[in-house]
Amino acid sequence: MAASLLLNRVSRSVSLHRVGPALVFSSLDSQIHGGRLSGTLFRERSLATLAEGGASRFDEMVSANQRKYYLLGGKGGVGKTSCAASLAVKFASHGHPTIVVSTDPAHSLSDSFSQDLSGGVLKPVQGVDSPLLALEITPERMKEEIKSQAGGDKSVKNMMDSMGLGMFAGELGDLNLEDMLNAASPGIDEIAAISKVLQFVESPEYSRFTRIVFDTAPTGHTLRLLSLPDFYDSSISKITKLKKKITAAASAFTSVFGKKKEIQEPGPSNELDQLKERMEKVRNVFRGVDTTEFVIVTIPTVMAINESSRLHASLRKENVPVQRLIVNQLLPDSQSDCKFCSVRRKEQTRVLGLIQKDTELSGLKLIQSPLLDAEIRGVPALKFMGDLIWK
């Protein structure tokens, strides 16, 4: 396929230069990098074929002006950050002020954009048309913040002491919010991070940001995160119920023994109510059919597909909207019949067939993303990847 035809098909922001039988991409956007996506060599036909792969129906994703949240998740190392960052760049390039958030402690957004985006504050991404802000959340710091707000010493025993009932504390055990927060730490990291994001995106100063893209942690955490609000919800209502029981016990105690020290009705502990409210907000964002979509990212291996199927089943149980599945790092077709490549290509064709038969995944829009032979780093590479998969 002639280079110019491939260029029109695949991407407007990258020019192609012929170097022998292969093609080298270089970025037209000199104001971004000026350089070339060094070492990106392709056989002409292969990329175009894959680029015609499953359509993500990007037109649906970009059309509405109301705020939408896109959460990208899947097994570790499949390309979640690259796909999330490329989607954020694509939204921004289509006029949506966008925020891209990563809760991955490894600061992968900075790597993906090749810009320092660390520090836990919103940082502008250079080289994109509309405003694109990036936020790398350090969950550890979030957890400290949520613990201090939840009042680390809000143990049942302290509450009972404050009501003159410390002597019963033994029976009730020492249900300590701090332990509870630590116990579910992988989920609390995520929930603390996401609830933090919700706090600021709801403030007027960020109302113009109409696309929020989350690069979520690997599958296990995401699943824990989804069930976490219910876990905390039930734990918080347990504590609140307990407080009511203790108060009832206390007033019975006073009526029988006429104890002098009046037992004041425990006021609603604001910290607990705030925590509950934050959980509620995160849960609503996750389940908003018109405002939220979880995109599963995977690679063409049986293990990764099985994990994606389990992830979809859990998301479905939690009523989280899922419409798209990205199969990333697909080996492009090639004229060369290297043994390794032909074996891998046969295997990935088999795996793509498994997806069509999988009861959880077969109904999703399948987006095929080719394995590029250069790392996806920097805005030109993310634009290039975005033109390949978000069409």
Ligand SMILES: Nc1ncnc2c1ncn2[C@@H]1O[C@H](COP(=O)(O)OP(=O)(O)OP(=O)(O)O)[C@@H](O)[C@H]1O
């Ligand atoms: N289609 C692709 N072609 C070539 N390289 C890719 C592709 N997708 C991702 N990569 C590379 O694979 C590596 C892992 O990608 P990425 O960090 O996006 O994955 P991840 O799922 O977010 O990983 P983690 O679970 O560790 O956060 C990166 O070096 C990235 O540049």
